[in-house]
Amino acid sequence: MKTFQELKRNCRKDVSALPTVKVALVGDTATQLLSTAIIGTGVDRGLRIDLFEAEYNQVEQQFLDPGSDLHAFGPELIIVFQSTHKWAEKHALGTNEQKTALADERLDFVRTICSLTPAKVIYLNYPEIDDTIFGSYANRVALSFTWQVRKFNYELMRLSQEIPNLFVCDLAALQNKFGRDMFFDASIYTGTEMILSLDSLPFVSARILDIICALKGKFKKCLILDLDNTVWGGVVGDDGLEGIQLGHGLGIGKAFTEFQMWVKKLKDRGIILCICSKNDEDKAKEPFEKHPDMVLRIKDIAVFMANWETKVDNIRSIQQILNIGFDSMVFLDDNPFERNIVREHIPDITVPELPDDPAEYLEYLYSLNLFETASYSSTDKDRTQQYQVEAKRSSYAKTFQDEAAFLKSLDMVSSVEGFTAFNTPRVAQLSQRSNQFNLRTVRYTEGEIEALSKNPDVIPLTFTLEDKFGDNGLICVIIMKRMDAESLFVDTWFMSCRVLKRGMENFTLNTMVAKAREKGCRRIVGEYLPTLKNGMVKDHYDRLGFTVLGGGRYELDTETYQEKECFIKTK
Amino acid sequence: MERNEVLARVQDIFRDVLDDDEIVLSDATTADDIDEWDSLSHIQLIVAIEKAFKVKFTSKEILSWKNIGELIDCLMTRTA
Numbered sequence: 001m002k003t004f005q006e007l008k009r010n011c012r013k014d015v016s017a018l019p020t021v022k023v024a025l026v027g028d029t030a031t032q033l034l035s036t037a038i039i040g041t042g043v044d045r046g047l048r049i050d051l052f053e054a055e056y057n058q059v060e061q062q063f064l065d066p067g068s069d070l071h072a073f074g075p076e077l078i079i080v081f082q083s084t085h086k087w088a089e090k091h092a093l094g095t096n097e098q099k100t101a102l103a104d105e106r107l108d109f110v111r112t113i114c115s116l117t118p119a120k121v122i123y124l125n126y127p128e129i130d131d132t133i134f135g136s137y138a139n140r141v142a143l144s145f146t147w148q149v150r151k152f153n154y155e156l157m158r159l160s161q162e163i164p165n166l167f168v169c170d171l172a173a174l175q176n177k178f179g180r181d182m183f184f185d186a187s188i189y190t191g192t193e194m195i196l197s198l199d200s201l202p203f204v205s206a207r208i209l210d211i212i213c214a215l216k217g218k219f220k221k222c223l224i225l226d227l228d229n230t231v232w233g234g235v236v237g238d239d240g241l242e243g244i245q246l247g248h249g250l251g252i253g254k255a256f257t258e259f260q261m262w263v264k265k266l267k268d269r270g271i272i273l274c275i276c277s278k279n280d281e282d283k284a285k286e287p288f289e290k291h292p293d294m295v296l297r298i299k300d301i302a303v304f305m306a307n308w309e310t311k312v313d314n315i316r317s318i319q320q321i322l323n324i325g326f327d328s329m330v331f332l333d334d335n336p337f338e339r340n341i342v343r344e345h346i347p348d349i350t351v352p353e354l355p356d357d358p359a360e361y362l363e364y365l366y367s368l369n370l371f372e373t374a375s376y377s378s379t380d381k382d383r384t385q386q387y388q389v390e391a392k393r394s395s396y397a398k399t400f401q402d403e404a405a406f407l408k409s410l411d412m413v414s415s416v417e418g419f420t421a422f423n424t425p426r427v428a429q430l431s432q433r434s435n436q437f438n439l440r441t442v443r444y445t446e447g448e449i450e451a452l453s454k455n456p457d458v459i460p461l462t463f464t465l466e467d468k469f470g471d472n473g474l475i476c477v478i479i480m481k482r483m484d485a486e487s488l489f490v491d492t493w494f495m496s497c498r499v500l501k502r503g504m505e506n507f508t509l510n511t512m513v514a515k516a517r518e519k520g521c522r523r524i525v526g527e528y529l530p531t532l533k534n535g536m537v538k539d540h541y542d543r544l545g546f547t548v549l550g551g552g553r554y555e556l557d558t559e560t561y562q563e564k565e566c567f568i569k570t571k
Numbered sequence: 572m573e574r575n576e577v578l579a580r581v582q583d584i585f586r587d588v589l590d591d592d593e594i595v596l597s598d599a600t601t602a603d604d605i606d607e608w609d610s611l612s613h614i615q616l617i618v619a620i621e622k623a624f625k626v627k628f629t630s631k632e633i634l635s636w637k638n639i640g641e642l643i644d645c646l647m648t649r650t651a
Contacts, residue, residue: 188630
């Protein structure tokens, strides 16, 4: 982690080439140094944070006054930092009734501010201050400060499930990790109203930027693991299946078992697991198949690379199979030499500097918060299986000479729907994840998707794709907006790269044209907005027979449109 | 540690934190003499000095110094 001083130096770098995010920071303590830390951390994450910092202690005024500087600034995100300290003052001065109602009152306030802005609100929850008025007995007394703080933090979680533009930044978790004495410097606070210690600022700004990056589609999707001394203790090639350290029996096996449990939870959350190890393949796979204390099994692994090629080559192969960016991958290896080679050749990949002692792996990894996300859907756990199916499908494809014959043999069906309560989480998630096959890269949250589904001038379409090998689930989304009586504008067209080269584009366009005709629209207008990552759809509209309008825009005449050939049937 | 050594180390800290190698401190130097020394960088300076000398200032001390000389005096009593 960088020091505050280093973050401050970052602020002087030339960031004119970086994408800008408009962020506001409002708080009830002195937040100037936090501002500096946020801007400096942004630079390291490849973002230019255009920060509006409200005057000291103006949270209420800035939100409640429609003409405030905050609203005039028009931020995309608002960070709200109300401190436990100021809240403790309120608690101290209140009557018993007021003390008991403290959390509820503040929760109402959070609900109100979220309704007063279209921006996403990042609310910092409350690190505890144990005032020991009741001692541990506070756990029985509803008006105690401990009770109110814990109640607030818990109810805030529930509130964020309910309010789509509310995102909680877990400051309390951070204080749990580093301790109150590191987090808070009483002598500095007394003289300055600064609640966060200088040492804690880089961690706090990192947690805030984690959320901003996740909302911007920058997050980790894949974890690549070395095996010997990373997943288990010892070297399986030398020590043999029985000799590796795992479980509670042998040596420091417990450390590796708990590490595997963490990895398994990541996989169940939807992180794709891959293995990259210098080993004979059969020896490397044996523990996954036979060792009783292995938590990870072969079925948990999307791509298993155990051979004697370089790790750099193997990671590049994994990237090609998964078709995701190197910047969304994390590589864990106990060997500093391998780590450096991978970093040197694949600069975008994240390679944490694992501690020497495997017992320290987990606590160190917890401190990095590598896997922040802005969405979660219950189907995420199936992702590994989908990539495994994709590997099977590609070897099946090699048995065909003719692409059309291959596609025909897949028996593909797609179900087409608008936005529903069931698919909204997945649509929002895909809108945040899709970088490559994404024509305009507009990111939508669940709340925004829900609002679009109610707008009569919007035609939303979602597509699934299923074939003889399995179901890919929802893989493509179209949002068309009415421009005028006879034209539709394609605001959003993105597709999961898992279903490239299957004729899905043709099927999608056929469906879009049918919808447009149904609505009496003669014209579909598309637009390509280039980003660093969406080069693959540069000629998308050209290829589909749209006419160039200039300025990145294209149009299609739906009256003369000839239905395109494809091998996908409507389900 | 001699007083002039302490002053030299504090000067190094000022140069590092304020990113200005031209800063020269004397007992009479005040915040008015150094552009970058404002109430915000003051906090950074204090924390940096605390770390370098492994001391912890009281809130009263932090607010009490009128010039570098007084800060050094305070440090001398704490590191003696």
